[in-house]
Amino acid sequence: MSNQGELLASSSGTTGIPAAAGQARKRMVTFVKGALLPVTLLIVWQLLGDAGFISKLLFPTPARIGTAGYNLVVSGELWENLRISIVRAISGFVLGASLGLAFGIMVGLFRGSERTLDPSVQMIRMVPHLAVAPLFILWFGLGETSKILLIAKGAFFPLYINAFLGIRNADNKLFEVAKVLGFSRYKQLVRLVIPAALPNLLLGVRISLGIAWLGLVVAELMGSTSGIGYLMSDARQFSKTPVVFVCIIIFALVGKVADSAVRLLERKWLHGRDSFQGQ
Structure with missing residues (x-):
């Protein structure tokens, strides 16, 4: 009886770990998707400013x-x-x-x-x-x-x-x-x-x-x-x-x-x- 309880506890723990990992992975993917556009804009902005294509007074890098x-x-x-x-x-x-x-x-x-x-x-x-x-x-x-x-x-x-x-x-x-x-x-x-x-x-x-x-x-x-x-x-x-x-x-x-x-x-x-x- 005790062995069955330990088996159920261990199985519930192992199923909980992948679920938590999946949620964390999902949140990370959402964060990356949301950050993709602003990070790309910042990189392009910095490169254009360093190259002198935009005014550093009006649009500082x-x-x-x-x-x-x-x-x-x-x-x-x-x-x-x-x-x-x-x-x-x-x-x-x-x-x-x-x-x-x-x-x-x-x-x-x-x-x-x-x-x-x-x-x-x-x-x-x-x-x-x-x-x-x-x-x-x-x-x-x-x-x-x-x-x-x-x-x-x-x-x-x-x-x-x-x-x-x-x-x-x-x-x-x-x-x-x-x-x-x-x-x-x-x-x-x-x-x-x-x-x-x-x-x-x-x-x-x-x-x-x-x-x-x-x-x-x-x-x-x-x-x-x-x-x-x-x-x-x-x-x-x-x-x-x-x-x-x-x-x-x-x-x-x-x-x-x-x-x-x-x-x-x-x-x-x-x-x-x-x-x-x-x-």
């Missing part, structure tokens, strides 16, 4: 950009400005996304709220960031308040819309069953509304993060004395093109990391969905 980034890291200037930008982005995102979620749920659940609030919200949504940025500066000055509110404006609408759509796309029979079971409003929200709207909510979070990051760029470029946007604007004024490219890369990398974190939550929380994964 990847080697010069890497050197500029290294100098910013060593001096500590990059980390300090990045920390300030991340704090601003998180503060604005939390404010805007939480309000967007609350208003989206309220408008999605109650038709009266939809008729009262949604037309005004949709009208404000069409106002561009650059149009309201001067007003925010006039009203709140050049301090942190105007920047955080500008970021919050961008983060509000994606979650508002996706929370509304997630609730309205839920099966109406679920709400009828909740009424029969006598669910309270809170219980209905926690056990029915949020789980039913979760795919849309996570999509809204992804879009809100991206727009909040874009709002940060607008806020820091229009009036700031710190942050990655300020660092980029200052480098532009003094024709430090490699530093401008470093700041652009930082914006892209941090945005990608934030988006990947939300996608990881999607895979974890929505793993049970049998959805199309592409061919």
